Amino acid sequence: MNQEHYARRKRLNAVMFALTAVCAAVASGTLLAVLAYIAWKGASSLSWAFLTNLPKPVGETGGGIANAIVGSAKVVGLAGLLGIPVGVLGGVYLAEYGRGRYAFAVRYAADVMNGVPSIVVGLFAYALIVHPMKKFSALSGSVALAFIMVPIVLRNTEEFLRLVPGTIREAALALGVPRWKVTLFVILPTAGRGILTGALLALARVAGETAPLIFTAFGNRFSDNGWLNPIATLPHTIYTYAISPYEDWHNQAWAAALILMLFVLLVNVTARVWLRPSSGTSH
Amino acid sequence: MTAERTGDRLFRAAIAGFAGIILLAAVALAWQLTRESAGTWKAFGPSFLWTSDWDPVADVFGALPFLYGTAVSSLLALLIAVPLGVGAAVFLTELASSRSATILIFAIELLAAVPSVILGLMGIFILAPFMRWMGSPYGVGMLTAGIILAFMILPYITTITREVLLTVPRPLKEAMYALGATRWEVVRGVSIPFARSGVIGAVFLSLGRALGETMAVTMVIGNSPNISANLLNPGYSMAAVIANELAEAASDAHLSALVAIGLTLMAVTVVVNGAARLMIYRLGKRP
Numbered sequence: 001m002n003q004e005h006y007a008r009r010k011r012l013n014a015v016m017f018a019l020t021a022v023c024a025a026v027a028s029g030t031l032l033a034v035l036a037y038i039a040w041k042g043a044s045s046l047s048w049a050f051l052t053n054l055p056k057p058v059g060e061t062g063g064g065i066a067n068a069i070v071g072s073a074k075v076v077g078l079a080g081l082l083g084i085p086v087g088v089l090g091g092v093y094l095a096e097y098g099r100g101r102y103a104f105a106v107r108y109a110a111d112v113m114n115g116v117p118s119i120v121v122g123l124f125a126y127a128l129i130v131h132p133m134k135k136f137s138a139l140s141g142s143v144a145l146a147f148i149m150v151p152i153v154l155r156n157t158e159e160f161l162r163l164v165p166g167t168i169r170e171a172a173l174a175l176g177v178p179r180w181k182v183t184l185f186v187i188l189p190t191a192g193r194g195i196l197t198g199a200l201l202a203l204a205r206v207a208g209e210t211a212p213l214i215f216t217a218f219g220n221r222f223s224d225n226g227w228l229n230p231i232a233t234l235p236h237t238i239y240t241y242a243i244s245p246y247e248d249w250h251n252q253a254w255a256a257a258l259i260l261m262l263f264v265l266l267v268n269v270t271a272r273v274w275l276r277p278s279s280g281t282s283h
Numbered sequence: 284m285t286a287e288r289t290g291d292r293l294f295r296a297a298i299a300g301f302a303g304i305i306l307l308a309a310v311a312l313a314w315q316l317t318r319e320s321a322g323t324w325k326a327f328g329p330s331f332l333w334t335s336d337w338d339p340v341a342d343v344f345g346a347l348p349f350l351y352g353t354a355v356s357s358l359l360a361l362l363i364a365v366p367l368g369v370g371a372a373v374f375l376t377e378l379a380s381s382r383s384a385t386i387l388i389f390a391i392e393l394l395a396a397v398p399s400v401i402l403g404l405m406g407i408f409i410l411a412p413f414m415r416w417m418g419s420p421y422g423v424g425m426l427t428a429g430i431i432l433a434f435m436i437l438p439y440i441t442t443i444t445r446e447v448l449l450t451v452p453r454p455l456k457e458a459m460y461a462l463g464a465t466r467w468e469v470v471r472g473v474s475i476p477f478a479r480s481g482v483i484g485a486v487f488l489s490l491g492r493a494l495g496e497t498m499a500v501t502m503v504i505g506n507s508p509n510i511s512a513n514l515l516n517p518g519y520s521m522a523a524v525i526a527n528e529l530a531e532a533a534s535d536a537h538l539s540a541l542v543a544i545g546l547t548l549m550a551v552t553v554v555v556n557g558a559a560r561l562m563i564y565r566l567g568k569r570p
Contacts, residue, residue: 012465012467024371027438034402090298109306112556115491117495127316179294235400260401261397
């Protein structure tokens with residue numbers, strides 16, 4: 001009977017670990033399934049014309065998403081120009097001088113902003129820019145995305161700066177270099193790779209954001225005309241095409257999803273390969 | 284000498300200013316949302332949160348269906364994702380070789396990077412038809428939204444739980460092995476209890492994500508403001524109603540009601556995220 005008890009415990013062990021293996025397979029297999037399905041569905045509608053044409057009216061075939069690609073590049077690009085410098089310099093402050101009550105408040109605010117749902121940030125940009133101007137605009141979309149980027153870049157920059165060994169700073173200071181020069185030209189470049197990858201990942205993250213753009217950048221069926229007008233973006237186009245009743249638009253949504261997914265994947269994989277510890281500064 | 288000091292002082296002031304932007308943004312965000320939603324709070328008072336009439340034409344607003352939908356879809360997501368995530372984390376720490384664990388974790392972390400609109404697309408064209416095939420009357424609905432959300436938070440639960448499991452002291456586990464325990468008994472008796480507060484932290488963090496998730500939910504929850512105990516029926520969520528109605532809100536009262544929902548959503552996520560941080564902070568303090 002003791003033997004039997006032991007056999008039962010071993011069976012339970014085997015069953016439970018088999019279950020955990022299934023869990024792990026589901027968790028990691030989902031990505032593969034998503035990628036494979038998007039590649040299969042998207043590739044059939046993908047063509048050069050799709051990338052370079054403007055959308056066509058419903059019923060006409062051959063419409064493309066050129067405006068959405070350019071629009072996404074513009075909106076995300078401006079968001080990066082606004083958000084990355086603010087995040088990096090704010091992160092430098094937290095890493096170099098971040099001990100007092102003010103720094104605590106900044107860190108707390110960054111954590112709060114990081115947790116605020118992106119749709120609420122969109123609401124903020126709406127109240128801040130769209131409502132007073134009475135107009136949807138590319139600018140308001142960029143501002144919303146920038147607010148999402150700043151806390152990510154800020155905390156990431158702080159983390160990587162903290163990894164820079166104190167000896168490097170001391171060596172530079174001992175040479176009589178003023179502190180601001182040490183910070184900007186010695187410490188910042190040392191942590192540069194980590195900071196840059198963090199900024200790239202933040203860009204990839206906001207490039208896929210749809211919620212804050214629905215009522216800021218809004219979308220546009222035509223090629224764009226300036227920062228103060230509504231503009232089409234890739235994720236928003238995927239959304240509107242997906243919920244439309246037209247078969248042709250559904251196919252285009254898959255193709256657009258493939259483009260977006262490839263971009264996000266490319267940035268994420270590059271960031272990871274690039275960050276793999278090879279030079280001695282980190283870890 | 285003095286010139287250098289001035290430079291340092293200027294530099295410090297300048298970057299302190301950049302750091303202050305996020306502080307300013309957080310305050311401005313709360314202030315703007317409060318101001319723009321003031322009309323709603325004045326007209327309906329706190330009962331806005333527990334009445335369920337939503338009629339933009341008559342300017343009557345009650346947010347209960349959306350609160351209900353957000354809460355139920357998020358809880359469903361947790362119900363599905365927590366066992367899956369903890370199971371996957373146990374497998375990754377206990378059984379997988381470090382090489383295969385690295386690859387699997389890479390795939391799991393990349394899943395978190397997939398834009399939610401793409402998961403919503405999968406939801407509309409794969410999961411919803413599948414649910415219909417399984418006998419759900421509409422395909423879209425509360426349960427469909429819960430399942431999509433579960434896949435979105437699964438990476439967080441898995442990676443955080445795994446990190447906590449890695450901190451379980453070896454001697455504790457070895458003591459139990461020495462008593463003749465099986466691997467599973469060690470996991471149940473030592474690792475999981477040790478990791479409990481970390482797992483709870485991960486759950487709260489994921490809950491914060493799930494509550495505010497917009498696109499994937501909007502695309503599959505069905506978007507109808509009903510409160511139904513049947514999980515197969517369509518529902519609505521707080522984020523989804525903002526996404527759907529704000530751009531077309533015709534009256535100021537409608538706009539104000541939507542912003543009031545946004546403010547409520549923000550308050551809830553701030554509290555949930557605060558709780559998550561507290562859990563993880565306490566974990567760090569543990570000897």
